[in-house]
Amino acid sequence: MDLDTAKRRASQGAEWLRANESDAKEREEYVRGKQRDPWAPEGIGEEHQELRKQSKANWVQLAVFAPIQRLRFEGIRTGHGKDVDRKTWQNFWAANRLEARQTIIYESMMTHGRGITGVWTNDKDSTRPLVRPQSVRNVYLHPDPEDPFELDYAVKIIDRTDAAPNGLIVPAGVRPATKVAYVYDRESWVRLAYEGGAWVFEVGGEHPLKQVPFVTSDYRPNANSEIFSPVAPLIPQQDAINTIRFNMLLAMQFSAFRQRVVTGFDPVMRDESGQIVYKKNPDGSTFRTPEGRMVPLLNDFGRAAVDRMLVFNGDQTKVFDMPESNLANYVTMLTEFLTQFFATSQVPPQYLLSRMANLSGDAISGAESTLTSLLGELKRYVQEGWVETATLWSRAAGMKEPDPDMELLAADMEVKSFGQIVDGIQKLITTGFPRRGAWEMIPGANQAKVDRWEQLAQDELKDDIARLVKEEMPDGDDLPDSRDTALQLATPDRRLDAAIQ
Structure with a gap:
């Protein structure tokens, strides 16, 4: 990538981000509860202004976080064996704190329609490349003209405050912040600083990732890889709900008696x-x-x-x-609007607690069918993103790339009683289903926990076999001094008996 190309791409990326800044910021503010006040005529008093503030209830946040609270991955299968799986999980997932940070990517996907993950080499520890969530307000991704599902290049824009020679940060009022652009393509990268109305080269070089070092998790992209925000159609509905609540508060204040x-x-x-x-x-x-x-x-x-x-x-x-006014009419309208909001966002009705009560686990599971369908769809989107991320991470670490059918093990977050889960796992094991595979179905299980359970099970089996061997050894004979020796001396029949017990 030559310098002129890098400057042109930086300008294009900065312009696109600037044009989409207001829409992206509005979506994020609505999710966080910073929403427009309900309509009111000009000249209203302070009392009415206070009612406008009180009337806002943040339902958009529920629509965003209800599915992603149940979207969590707890293991990985690379296709290269358990040792590689364990090492990849430790250095790729745990080292980058993705157990918690994965939610940032899912929140961006549900807010803007796209979650972005960046991968880069780690100068401090080459075995643990950096994996970081990225903001759609800072990163511009340009699709390949011939294949819109592949990236041609990417531009990341940040504001960097200049530092004085002594290392102290200079206040923005003394020296303006410098805009910095990182431009990436499949082989190289360039860092540019925006000074004096033009992009100035700072540093650049090649990278070993063989593709643009950003991975997307897109929500329902179309054939042109265009994305659409799930939050955007909910904003007018949120405004309507806030308006109904404002009118209800007005009625309660002035005509409810x-x-x-x-x-x-x-x-x-x-x-x-x-x-x-x-x-x-x-x-x-x-x-x-x-x-x-x-x-x-x-x-x-x-x-x-x-x-x-x-x-x-x-x-x-x-x-x-x-x-007095009949406030029941307001309640009816508010409930109807909330029901439509929940249907649009695929949020189950039990989140509005007044609509459901005294339900069994099966009834709640049936009521959550739409959310379960949405969750399954989201898993497919993010699964593909994580597989591609793991591939880039392996290249950055100099490791063998995972198989194309690599998968991350998603936690089972569906509503079930623990008794049903245990009963099902026990029946699977009795039919010859692998114990490790059955243990992975336990809620909250991850690779580290299953490894520990497997080791504990092996230790208990050795203890049982050692006890049986000692019971059957003739008096005076030398007894085995370790569980491993006892396991070797035990007959196949005794091993089977101990395993069954």
Whole structure:
């Protein structure tokens, strides 16, 4: 990649990221709960403004995190044996803290339609290359014109604050931050700094990854590898729900109770000639406000109470009650809008706890069928992404690449009773199903735990065999001094008996 090409690609990537910045930021803010206030006419008071703030309930976050909370991987199969699997899991997954950081990629996929993972060599430890989640607001990925599912090049834009010669960070007001672009293709990379309105070369070189070092996990891409955000269609629905809640709060504040109304009553005090009587100062002069207005005196309205009677002057005065508003209509509409929101986002109804109660595990599992289908779909998307990530990681580490049918072992997060799981595992083992494969089905099991369980099972088997051998050895004979020796002395029949026990 020559310098002119790198500069052109950096400019194109920076322009694309700038054009999509506002939409991406809005989606992230809606997920985090920073949403637009419900509509209200201009000039509303402070009390109404407070109700607008209270009316916002963040349902978008539930739609994003409900599926990814159940999306977790706990093991890996490279196709090269258990030792390679264990080493890859330790250096690839555990060393990069992906047990927790994997959620960042899934959140980006559910928010923007794309999760991005970056892979790069590790100068400190070549056996543990770096794997990091990336932000769609910082990384531009340009597809290959001939194959849109392959990347032609990538540009990562960051703002780097210049450092003074002594190493201290210079405040932004003293020296502006420098925009830096990292441009990658299949063989090389270049770092450019944006200074004086132009891109300036800083450093560059080749890399061993044989492809652009970014991997995508896309949500329902089309044939052109175009992505669509799952959150975007939920934003208008979230605004509508907030508006309903705002109107409900207004009704609760001002019309949720019976109100007494008086008509035909003039509270302004008048003299015998019918002229308005105004407030006086102690010296007898007419009182005026700072704006110069005179203040009329008002007749006593009276105070409503159980032991009081309200009496008003004038034969046209009428007193009556206005009934309270029926808030059930608001509740019905809010529930209907929430149901549509849940259906659109494939969130099961039990997340709205008032809709379901006293249900068995089977009933809840059936209610979660749509979420289970979505979760299975997401697993396929991220599985392909992790396989490609592991391939790049192996190249960066100088290791043999995993087989194309490599897979990550996803945790089973479906709703089941533990008794059902144990009963099913026991039946599988009795039919000859491998014990290790059955143990991997236990909730929370990962490769490290299964390895430990397998070792414990072998130790217990050796203890049982050693005990049987000691029981059958003639008195005076030398007894084996270790479990391994006892295991060698035991007959095949005794080994089988011990294994069954």
